[in-house]
Amino acid sequence: MNNQLVWKEEFNIGIKIIDDEHQRLFMIITRLFALKEEEKRSRRACQEGIKYFKEHALKHFDDEEKYMELIGYDELDMHRRLHRSFRENTLPALELELEREDYSPSAVEHFLAVCAGWLIGHTLTEDQAIAGEKMSKWVDLLPEEELEAMKKVIIRLLENMFQLKARVISDSYGGERFGKGVYYRLVYGREQDDKKWEILLVFEDRILINTVGKIMGIKSDKLDIMLMNAVRYTACQFVRRVMDHYPSIRSYEMVEENLLTYEQFQEIFANKQPQISLLFDTKEGYFSYCIIAPHLLEDGIGTPLDVSNAMSEIEKYLMGKEKQTKRKILVVDDSSTIRMGIKRLLSEDYDVSEVSSGVAAIRAITLDKPDLVLLDYEMPVCDGSHVLEMLRSENEFSDISVIFLTSRDDQESVRKVLALKADGYLLKYLKPTEIKNRIDEFFSRRRG
Numbered sequence: 001m002n003n004q005l006v007w008k009e010e011f012n013i014g015i016k017i018i019d020d021e022h023q024r025l026f027m028i029i030t031r032l033f034a035l036k037e038e039e040k041r042s043r044r045a046c047q048e049g050i051k052y053f054k055e056h057a058l059k060h061f062d063d064e065e066k067y068m069e070l071i072g073y074d075e076l077d078m079h080r081r082l083h084r085s086f087r088e089n090t091l092p093a094l095e096l097e098l099e100r101e102d103y104s105p106s107a108v109e110h111f112l113a114v115c116a117g118w119l120i121g122h123t124l125t126e127d128q129a130i131a132g133e134k135m136s137k138w139v140d141l142l143p144e145e146e147l148e149a150m151k152k153v154i155i156r157l158l159e160n161m162f163q164l165k166a167r168v169i170s171d172s173y174g175g176e177r178f179g180k181g182v183y184y185r186l187v188y189g190r191e192q193d194d195k196k197w198e199i200l201l202v203f204e205d206r207i208l209i210n211t212v213g214k215i216m217g218i219k220s221d222k223l224d225i226m227l228m229n230a231v232r233y234t235a236c237q238f239v240r241r242v243m244d245h246y247p248s249i250r251s252y253e254m255v256e257e258n259l260l261t262y263e264q265f266q267e268i269f270a271n272k273q274p275q276i277s278l279l280f281d282t283k284e285g286y287f288s289y290c291i292i293a294p295h296l297l298e299d300g301i302g303t304p305l306d307v308s309n310a311m312s313e314i315e316k317y318l319m320g321k322e323k324q325t326k327r328k329i330l331v332v333d334d335s336s337t338i339r340m341g342i343k344r345l346l347s348e349d350y351d352v353s354e355v356s357s358g359v360a361a362i363r364a365i366t367l368d369k370p371d372l373v374l375l376d377y378e379m380p381v382c383d384g385s386h387v388l389e390m391l392r393s394e395n396e397f398s399d400i401s402v403i404f405l406t407s408r409d410d411q412e413s414v415r416k417v418l419a420l421k422a423d424g425y426l427l428k429y430l431k432p433t434e435i436k437n438r439i440d441e442f443f444s445r446r447r448g
Helices: 016-037 043-071 076-100 105-130 143-162 205-210 225-243 262-271 310-322 336-346 358-367 384-392 411-419 432-447
Strands: 167-170 181-190 193-204 253-260 276-281 286-292 328-332 351-355 372-376 401-406 425-427
Touching: 016 043, 016 105, 043 076, 043 105, 076 105, 105 225, 105 310, 143 167, 143 225, 143 276, 143 286, 181 205, 181 225, 181 262, 193 205, 193 225, 193 262, 205 225, 225 253, 225 310, 253 262, 253 310, 328 336, 328 358, 336 351, 336 432, 351 358, 358 372, 358 384, 372 384, 372 432, 384 401, 401 432
Parallel strands: 328 351, 328 372, 372 401, 401 425
Antiparallel strands: 167 276, 181 193, 181 253, 193 286, 276 286
């Protein structure tokens, strides 16, 4: 893999003692990557390298805290808490895994990925704040003002951390799929009450490959276990920086994290209404930031990740993503009964998503181009003919196959449907087996 952490000039914050140590930590991790890749890697050399990294990281924490104390930095307590968590929780758990696995390649890879992810997030979030890159806290703001403030916070963090020029394209994102994505859930709570804040992050794969992946020197255009572990820790620190702007929840700690399938993610949106649901276009791909608070979600959403199972769970997650090769069908109908009935009918053989209106269909198609749209001909406000007209007017979507769903089979109605030059029509009252057969036949002709 030839991983290396690529130091960039913009990582410097202008404080020599901190900048020098950051560069040293980057070089140590890069050297450890090289040791891991050597066929005749010395276990002793790897042990010493990891010990060296730990010593420098802990010394760096002390130096940072002394500097913050010297300048009267008002975020000192927060930094101490973050440092303590990494020092007393993360590192010991990783070291225990190394010993238990006798420094196996997978255990070493896990250690390096976590430390690389932590170091990237630490450099791009916490330490930028030391140099004054921080924003005012949200105190006594109206909900509308709070939402606007959060948009600005996230946009600025995306630019500061990853040089992504993001823009908000929706502040009411409804959980639609976009491209090949990673769905990540973080739950925050505290001992004194049972309130929970759930953060749902969605990244298009290419964002992760072109940001954290590039910093790690990864050349592949696919996600791997090493990159995913680094992304986890970078994402956690990104969320922490956003949460820092809520004084009332700064004391909350992460209590659970999960990687979700799209179906699990969609289930959350079907059962819970996010209080904040933002969708951003970064030019490198789409990114969503959603908050559900203070409600608890039911168990079983996803397997909780920890040091003991992270490698195996991430491997299973990535294998599952690679298997997502089913044809994609979007069902558009204002009747939830029709939508869910067709989804149940086709989901075994096809990747089926569904929306309830023509406007939602356009947004869903823009985010994730389907192979086929099953489109209700008669819908309020924006009916099927309007949706088809909009699709055919855009070069990017003009080749999408559209089959109309209709409940009318009289000659005049059929003539109107065919005149719109769709790829066909289905009568809603057909037997389920006949609908399924017609869809199968349609794709069989396409392959032929």
